[in-house]
Amino acid sequence: MQADSPTPTPEEAALQQRRRDLARLRRVRDRIDREYAQPLDVEALARGAHMSAGHLSREFRAAYGESPYSYLMTRRIERAMTLLRRGDLSVTEVCFEVGCSSLGTFSTRFTELVGVPPSTYRRDAASATAGMPSCVAKQVTRPVRNVGRG
Template sequence: MSRAVEQTNRLMLRTRDAMDRSYAHPLDIPALARIAHMSEAHFIRTFRATFGETPHRYLQRRRVERAMHLLRETDRSITDICLAVGFTSLGTFSRTFRSIVGQSPSDYREAADGPALPTCFTMSWARPSSFGEAPRDQGKLA
C-alpha cells in the first residue's frame, strides 16, 4: 500500500472516530472535511469509497444504533431518545429508524421486551446494516 493511501486511510479513520465521539452533536460536511484535510466533495467520495456509505448515512446509522441501545435498556421516552442521539425532529428520527431497522422505534422497544437473549447474540443481530441501502443524501448531516 502506498504512503498516500495509508495517509488517506488514517485521515478517514480519524474523521470516523470524530463522528463516533460526537454523533449526538450537530455535524456537517465542512467540519468533517476540515478534519480530513480535504475539500467537501473529495471527502464525501473518499469516505464512501473507504467505508461503503456516505458520511451522512454513517452518522444516521450510528445514531440509530445508539437509539436502539437506549430503547432496549432504558425507559426514556422516544422523543427524549430522539433528541439525545442527535436528531432534531421526531418525524425524521422515526422515518430513519424504520428505514434502517425495519420497524418503528416503539415496535422495536416492544419487541425488545420479549425473552432475554445472550448479549452477544442480541448485539450481533441488532446492529444496523448499510448493505443494500441506496444513499439518498450528501451534504448536511444534521
C-alpha cells in the same frame, strides 16, 4: 551528511497520498463513532480532516461503501436501538439523546434501517431480547446498513 532521498515516482507519490487520505478517513470514522450524539455534519467533519466536503464524501464512500452522513445515522440508530430496548426513555427523548434534531428524520431513517418505526421497536424489543445478555442483544439486533443509500 545524509544524501537526499530520491524523488518518488508518480505512482509512489499517489500511493503515499492514498495512505494519508485513508488515515484521515479512519480519523473521521473514529470521530463519528465517538461523537455521534454531537451536532456533526459533513462540513465539520471535512474541516477536521483538512479536506473539502465533496472530497471527503467521495473518498469516504469509496473506502467504506457509504457516505459519512449515512455512517453517522447508522451509528445513531444503533445507539437508539439500545436506548429503546431499555424502555425508560420516550422515542422523542431517544431521538435527541443520540444527536438527531428532527424526530421525523430520525423516525424515517430508523424505519429504513430497522424495518419498523421506533415506537414499535420500543414496544416489541424488551420481550424479544428478554434474558439475553446485552452484548448478544446488541449483535443480533444490529441494523443492516442500506449501502445503496447515502
